[in-house]
Amino acid sequence: MKTILLIGDPNVGKSVLFSRLTGVDVIASNYPGTTVDYLKGRMNLHGESVEILDAPGTYSLAATNKAEEVAVSLLGQADVIVNVVDATSLERCLLLTVELLEKRKAVIVALNMWDEAQHLGIHIDVRELENILQVPVVPTVAITAEGIKELVLRLDEARVSERPRLKDNDQVWAEVGHIVRKVQTVAHRHHSIWDRLTDATVKSGTGWLSALVILFALFWMVRLVGEGLIRYGAEPLFELCRAPLMALNDWLEPGFLHDVLIGKLIDGKVDFIQSMGILTTGLFMPFGMVLPYIAAFYFALALLEDTGYLPRLATVTDNLFHRLGMHGHGIIPVLLGLGCKVPGILSARALETRKQRFIAATLVGITIPCTAQTAMIFGILGHYGAKYVLIVLGTMAAVFLLLGLILNRTSHEECPELFLDIPPYRMPSLLAVLKKTWMRIRWFLSEALPLLFLGVLAACIFDAAGLTAKLADHAAPFMQGWFGLPGAAVPALLSGFLRKEMAVGMLVPLALTPAQLTVAVTVFAFFPCIAALAVMLKELGIKDMMKALAAMILTSLIVGGILRLMLI
Amino acid sequence: MNETTLALLKQGDKATVVALQGGGGFQHRVRSVGLKEGKLLRVVARHHFSGPLVVEIERRHITIGRGMARKIVVAQVP
Numbered sequence: 001m002k003t004i005l006l007i008g009d010p011n012v013g014k015s016v017l018f019s020r021l022t023g024v025d026v027i028a029s030n031y032p033g034t035t036v037d038y039l040k041g042r043m044n045l046h047g048e049s050v051e052i053l054d055a056p057g058t059y060s061l062a063a064t065n066k067a068e069e070v071a072v073s074l075l076g077q078a079d080v081i082v083n084v085v086d087a088t089s090l091e092r093c094l095l096l097t098v099e100l101l102e103k104r105k106a107v108i109v110a111l112n113m114w115d116e117a118q119h120l121g122i123h124i125d126v127r128e129l130e131n132i133l134q135v136p137v138v139p140t141v142a143i144t145a146e147g148i149k150e151l152v153l154r155l156d157e158a159r160v161s162e163r164p165r166l167k168d169n170d171q172v173w174a175e176v177g178h179i180v181r182k183v184q185t186v187a188h189r190h191h192s193i194w195d196r197l198t199d200a201t202v203k204s205g206t207g208w209l210s211a212l213v214i215l216f217a218l219f220w221m222v223r224l225v226g227e228g229l230i231r232y233g234a235e236p237l238f239e240l241c242r243a244p245l246m247a248l249n250d251w252l253e254p255g256f257l258h259d260v261l262i263g264k265l266i267d268g269k270v271d272f273i274q275s276m277g278i279l280t281t282g283l284f285m286p287f288g289m290v291l292p293y294i295a296a297f298y299f300a301l302a303l304l305e306d307t308g309y310l311p312r313l314a315t316v317t318d319n320l321f322h323r324l325g326m327h328g329h330g331i332i333p334v335l336l337g338l339g340c341k342v343p344g345i346l347s348a349r350a351l352e353t354r355k356q357r358f359i360a361a362t363l364v365g366i367t368i369p370c371t372a373q374t375a376m377i378f379g380i381l382g383h384y385g386a387k388y389v390l391i392v393l394g395t396m397a398a399v400f401l402l403l404g405l406i407l408n409r410t411s412h413e414e415c416p417e418l419f420l421d422i423p424p425y426r427m428p429s430l431l432a433v434l435k436k437t438w439m440r441i442r443w444f445l446s447e448a449l450p451l452l453f454l455g456v457l458a459a460c461i462f463d464a465a466g467l468t469a470k471l472a473d474h475a476a477p478f479m480q481g482w483f484g485l486p487g488a489a490v491p492a493l494l495s496g497f498l499r500k501e502m503a504v505g506m507l508v509p510l511a512l513t514p515a516q517l518t519v520a521v522t523v524f525a526f527f528p529c530i531a532a533l534a535v536m537l538k539e540l541g542i543k544d545m546m547k548a549l550a551a552m553i554l555t556s557l558i559v560g561g562i563l564r565l566m567l568i
Numbered sequence: 569m570n571e572t573t574l575a576l577l578k579q580g581d582k583a584t585v586v587a588l589q590g591g592g593g594f595q596h597r598v599r600s601v602g603l604k605e606g607k608l609l610r611v612v613a614r615h616h617f618s619g620p621l622v623v624e625i626e627r628r629h630i631t632i633g634r635g636m637a638r639k640i641v642v643a644q645v646p
Contacts, residue, residue, distance in 0.1 A: 417633020
């Protein structure tokens with residue numbers, strides 16, 4: 001079977017082109033380096049099935065990082081190379097093009113973002129470019145599918161360029177300059193108000209200000225969309241389930257099975273928050289409370305990603321993150337972690353050094369409240385007013401900074417500097433945003449949720465075997481002495497580590513004071529769920545995982561103790 | 569002409585790239601995002617406390633760490 005390789009600079013639209021050609025869903029962002037592994041798909045070409053590979057973005061074949069090495073290693077497998085070029089930055093992309101032509105493989109060039117180039121007043125003489133490169137060049141707009149048909153039709157015309165070989169890098173650079181001068185003319189353009197506005201988002205003072213405004217807007221939107229989804233989606237849906245559940249309740253004998261499946265009735269009715277059964281609270285919390293916010297969060301994040309704001313945010317926060325042992329890219333795991341810690345921790349992989357990855361994963365694991373934890377914090381403390389919620393969130397933010405400062409000191413490994421290519425702002429396409437949101441939700445449902453249910457199962461078995469009660473007996477004096485919590489709260493805290501969704505329902509009936517609840521919730525929030533712990537172990541390895549766990553336990557003991565002294 | 573390094577330019581300054589210092593890998597990396605000899609650049613932002621610089625070259629913005637910017641020799645233009 002024939003193999004076609006898509007290769008090009010980061011953030012030129014390879015992944016969009018790939019999904020146009022194959023129909024496979026790919027997460028594409030307006031952020032360089034979205035694809036780290038390569039993707040494989042198939043398409044039908046003139047009645048024949050061909051394989052398509054989507055390589056991670058690479059500026060050159062010199063391969064300076066992992067993603068680029070992957071791209072280069074794929075070259076050998078390819079029969080035809082589709083070199084995706086960003087028409088708005090031709091000069092930069094041509095380096096790779098010229099290097100590819102030197103490999104003497106069949107090449108066709110897709111001149112992507114053609115519409116944007118025209119909009120910017122950049123004119124490229126396609127015919128002349130074809131003549132110079134001696135391979136076909138097709139203008140495309142991958143997002144709207146413009147030019148894709150022609151690209152597919154002309155795939156057969158891809159050929160080996162017979163240009164004279166270049167000797168070294170200097171000659172390659174000279175050649176690139178020469179080609180650009182011949183084929184490209186750029187209309188002069190004044191610095192517009194819009195340019196000034198976009199500049200403001202990367203400067204130090206105004207950059208922080210706009211970051212705060214934008215992030216605040218993001219969370220306001222998450223809340224609005226999330227609440228809407230719960231009120232008009234999840235709640236009516238679960239109301240429909242009430243009748244069958246009551247029927248099941250009547251049919252089941254009181255006993256173990258009833259307790260596990262339905263739990264206890266509140267005022268003779270199933271209560272989705274306090275009943276605690278697997279089919280009641282166990283289903284309502286993840287699907288009725290958390291999933292709507294996850295969906296809302298991923299929607300807002302996708303919007304933000306596709307505008308091209310994230311590299312700017314990384315630039316503005318770079319200074320801060322350097323003090324925490326990372327560079328500005330560290331904001332990405334943090335942002336993702338606010339949705340679900342699992343992808344947050346996974347995204348730490350994109351950081352260059354082991355120290356950075358360790359700090360990012362540990363900080364996300366301990367101090368960044370995921371959607372479920374945020375729902376828990378608001379669920380328990382929300383009706384006592386904003387004060388207690390703010391205490392918890394403020395404490396977590398302070399711990400994020402302090403722990404980062406400390407972890408940075410524990411190793412002397414230098415953090416590399418930030419080096420980022422900032423894409424222009426773009427209007428996100430609603431379809432692309434919705435698609436990306438859906439893909440991430442699907443991922444959450446299939447990867448993170450099953451692990452969560454394993455935790456639920458484990459907690460049920462512990463409870464039923466009396467292990468929780470036994471452990472609670474031993475831990476109670478310490479919990480009372482250290483955190484100032486009554487003994488009755490201890491079983492809730494223990495099983496809460498495995499079943500976050502029970503925390504709200506279990507703590508509410510205990511009639512704790514708001515101050516006690518604040519301490520309990522904060523201590524809770526430092527422990528990630530089983531799914532996140534599993535991913536941390538996988539990403540960090542056993543040795544660093546032990547360090548992260550030690551940091552987690554120490555943090556909850558120290559911070560919980562301090563909060564107790566201050567509040568209770 | 570006033571030769572200096574990119575790291576010493578102020579926000580709003582314009583300059584042309586004169587030479588790149590440092591290893592071959594570094595030079596290649598910097599050139600491949602468009603920071604090349606002879607190019608006109610504008611410092612869009614210069615972050616405090618040895619933070620990164622944002623430069624504009626041919627309408628594209630690039631964030632570059634202060635240490636890397638020290639290896640880029642430029643000639644300031646008014």
